[in-house]
Amino acid sequence: LKRLPFVDLVVGPGSLSRLPELSEALLAGAKRPVCCYERLNTEFDERRRIKGGFSAFLRVMRGCSRACSYCVVPRARGPALSRPPDAILSEAQKLADAGVKEIVLIGQDVSAYRFGDVDFARLLQLVAQIEGPKRFGFVTSHPLSVSTRLFEVMADNPRISRYLHMPAQSGSDRILRLMRRGYSAEQYIQTVQTARSIINDLEVASDFIVGFPTETEEDFAATLRLVYRCAFINSFIFKYSPRPHTLAAKMADDVPLSVKKERNLRLLEAQSEVSLQRKRGLLGRTVAVLVEGRDKKSQRLRGRTFNNHIVVFDGSAAVGDVVFVKIEKVTPLTAFGRMEGVR
Ligand code: SF4
Structure with missing residues (x-):
């Protein structure tokens, strides 16, 4: 903090519920409060001011309990903590009363939501019974957090979006192991096929990291193949850069930037071709x-x-x-x- 004289207040994710009180103390003359070591909690969300508008995000959990080697979220935001379903339902009802047309449930690994015996499939089923909104969606799902039951809930309610944002990150099993994603490319494809067999007209979107340490042309070719096999509606593509305090940051960032840029472009081109194919399926319908x-x-x-x-x-x-x-x-x-x- 000595090096950051312009910082008045530091609040960690575990102490967000204390933000109003700390701000007031600061305004009353307290000296640069620092508060970041308490246990993560979700009380902060309960004080959200509800506004109208077409679409609203509704946070159902904070943090993430996975351990992807390149990601700083588990360290920065702590382990996954789910909000009580009653609090979520009450917020969703307020959004509906305010005239919101679309509610999107959000979390770093939203499908991993669990509070007591309420899992994400059950939560989505409950939220999507609320009258008023025309569409309910959710982002983002780790491929190991989704379930057949979730797909059935999506298929059963026409107001739930037939859209699954489920990042694959790579199509190479070797890179997926280094990323500590916990699945192989084939398992990922199986999950997409299961989802499509249950949910009519489902579209799937993915994220990819190109140029992860040691990624070879062969690894990248596997990623291209995955894009064609899964026929994503779109992909969000990122060039790898190390994040401090992650396992991957200990590996040499050995893929040159020029190669990362080139792979980024090639993957974008492949995705654009696949996106056009998906759109062509709509022609005349x-x-x-x-x-x-x-x-x-x-x-x-x-x-x-x-x-x-x-x-x-x-x-x-x-x-x-x-x-x-x-x-x-x-x-x-x-x-x-x-x-x-x-x-
Ligand atoms: S990439 Fe996503 S699932 Fe993996 S640790 Fe980070 S937030 Fe969690």
């Missing part, structure tokens, strides 16, 4: 779209399908309406069409 507003560029109506395809279309509808749109043209990122009616 009439799909249900939840209207979110106007497209900034064209001022046409804009929304997303229940499996997360962005759709821009002509027609007349209000934000929050679910409308039917016939798809006439597609790009890797967007489908374009004409409205045929309101659900």
Whole structure:
């Protein structure tokens, strides 16, 4: 703190519930309070001010109990701690009462949620019974945290988004072991296939890290193959950089930046090709779209399908309406069409 004279207050994730009290103390003249060593808690979330708007995130847990070798979250935010279901349901109800059209349950490894005998599948089932919102989603799921039961809950309720953001990170078993992800590429593919066999029209998205220490061209080729096999709707791609205090940071960051950039581009190109294929599957179909507003560029109506395809279309509808749109043209990122009616 001596080196950071401009810092007035330090609050760790375990002490967030004390933020109002510490801020008041600071305003009353207390000297640079530091508070970061208490046990992680979730009380802070219970004081959230509810605002309206189209979409709202609802945090169901904090921290993460996994041990991915490149990730600082477990150290920085502590182990996973789930909020009580009653508190989550009450917040979801308040969001619904405020007119929110979409509620997205969030957590670092959201599907690992557990409070007593309420697991994530049960929590999602309970939240998605609340009247008002048109769509319920969740992010992000570690592949070992999802379950057949979760897929069944998603399949059973038409208001739950048919979209699974489940980062694979790599398609190489050797790199996955070094990353300590706990699954092989084949196990990941099996999970995607199981989910698709249960949830009609499911779309899956992934994250990837390219240039992880020791990643060879062969490892990267396995990642490219995974993108084609899983046919992701989109992927979020990151060039590896070491995070202090992680296991991976002890390894030599030996993939040159030029190679990381090149692999990043090649993976983006592969994903763009796959995204276009997924979008082509919509051509000529009439799909249900939840209207979110106007497209900034064209001022046409804009929304997303229940499996997360962005759709821009002509027609007349209000934000929050679910409308039917016939798809006439597609790009890797967007489908374009004409409205045929309101659900
Ligand atoms: S990458 Fe995700 S699952 Fe792995 S430790 Fe970090 S937050 Fe947890």
